[in-house]
Amino acid sequence: MPLPNNDGVRVIALAGFPDVHAGDDLAQAIVERCRATGNVPMDEDVLVVAQKIVSKAEDCYVDLARVEPSGQARALSSTTGKDARLVEVILGESRRVVRAVRDVLIVEHRLGFVMANGGVDQSNVGAGPDERVLRLPADPDSSAAKLRDALEQAFAVRLGVIISDSFGRPWRLGTVGVALGVAGVPALVDLRGTDDRYGRRLAATLVGHADEIASAASLVMGQSDEGRPVVIVRGLRARAPASTAAALLRPAHEDLFR
Numbered sequence: 001m002p003l004p005n006n007d008g009v010r011v012i013a014l015a016g017f018p019d020v021h022a023g024d025d026l027a028q029a030i031v032e033r034c035r036a037t038g039n040v041p042m043d044e045d046v047l048v049v050a051q052k053i054v055s056k057a058e059d060c061y062v063d064l065a066r067v068e069p070s071g072q073a074r075a076l077s078s079t080t081g082k083d084a085r086l087v088e089v090i091l092g093e094s095r096r097v098v099r100a101v102r103d104v105l106i107v108e109h110r111l112g113f114v115m116a117n118g119g120v121d122q123s124n125v126g127a128g129p130d131e132r133v134l135r136l137p138a139d140p141d142s143s144a145a146k147l148r149d150a151l152e153q154a155f156a157v158r159l160g161v162i163i164s165d166s167f168g169r170p171w172r173l174g175t176v177g178v179a180l181g182v183a184g185v186p187a188l189v190d191l192r193g194t195d196d197r198y199g200r201r202l203a204a205t206l207v208g209h210a211d212e213i214a215s216a217a218s219l220v221m222g223q224s225d226e227g228r229p230v231v232i233v234r235g236l237r238a239r240a241p242a243s244t245a246a247a248l249l250r251p252a253h254e255d256l257f258r
Contacts, residue, residue, distance in 0.1 A: 009235040012039050013220040013228035020229075022059035027150035030230055034155075039232055046160035046236060047151065048217035050229035051180055052121070054143050054163055055134050062089050062120075064131035080105050086120065086133060093118035093135055109136070112249045113180070116168055137163070140181025141244040148183040160185035160242070164214035164221075170257060177218030179210035179245050186210070186240035188247040208248055209238055 014033045020026060030047070034040050041047065069077065069084035073091055077084035079100050087105065091097075094107035098114055107118045119136035137143045140163045148161040163181035168174070179187060187210040191202050217231035 007235075009216070009233060011216055011220050012232040012234065014039060014230045014232070015228060017053075017227060017229055020053040020056040022056060022061065024057045026053060026057040027147050027154070030147070030151060031154045033230065034232075041151065041155050041157055041159055041232060042234065043157045044160075044236065045157070046162060046185055046213055046233040047147075048162045048164050048177075048214055048221070048231045048233060049144075049147065050221060051119075051136060051140070051163050051165040052134065053229045054137050054140070054147075054181075058137050058143065060135040060137060061125070061132050062135060064089070064133060076100050076105065085131075086117075086122075089133060089135070090118040090120050093120060111136070111140070111180075112246070119165065136165070136180065141183065141246060142181075144181035144183035144245075158184070162210050162214050162217075163245075164217060166218065177211075177214035177216075177221070179208075179214045179248065182210045182243065182245040182247075184242050185213070186238050187243045187245055189238060189240045209240070210245065211248065 014037055016037070017033055018029060020029065030049070064083065064085040067085040067088050069088040070091070073088035074084045076087045076097070079102070080087070081102055082105060090105060090107060093110055095110055096108050097105070098108055099106040105117055106114065108114050109118050113119070121134050125132050125134050144161045144163050148159055151161065152159050161183045162179045162185060164177045165180050166175040167178045169176065189207040189209045191205040191207060194202050196202060213233055213236065217233055221228050221231050
């Protein structure tokens, strides 16, 4: 189904978002910040929420001081130069190791994402033990759906929710925002079988719609100390069926680079 023309899109960061801690009601925090900043969501807005605050609210912390590395973790630590305890946490989040060289550990995450360090992160983790690390949410699609339900009820509008993270890319330098969890948004838009403007039938075009939204939100969300982990994207009018982030994963038999 074609993507309709979007004549203009607004990308609005919720400034002054408070620190998030384990057990916090993240939906309520978003509601309060929307109202405090005067940015109340409208019908068909998409809220992009940084993975890190979802992981914090869901208490996805691991204290490295309590981790005993396995033999495999120690071997990979020697190869990569990474803390063996950190490697053990990464292995616990992963299906398999894709690539290990100095300073780099690429794995297939248990959810199917091929990514650095299995999504285990030490930046912006927050106050607490110095050796804490943060994992991805257990089920980002479910987390997105729960947030969407709560926010739609609070604001009485139809919304989409995307949980975003920053990924590197195999062919290009630099990280970009991508969708880890999706609810109420077409994650992937299939244009195969439609015609281009000259009547040529498209045979292979799939649009990573949720990834494009996440990347746009990343422009104002930032990836360092900005403190703007929730962004409203307004003006999108995609009419493809909603799907989850799982739709974005390339099947292994189609992946020529694994």
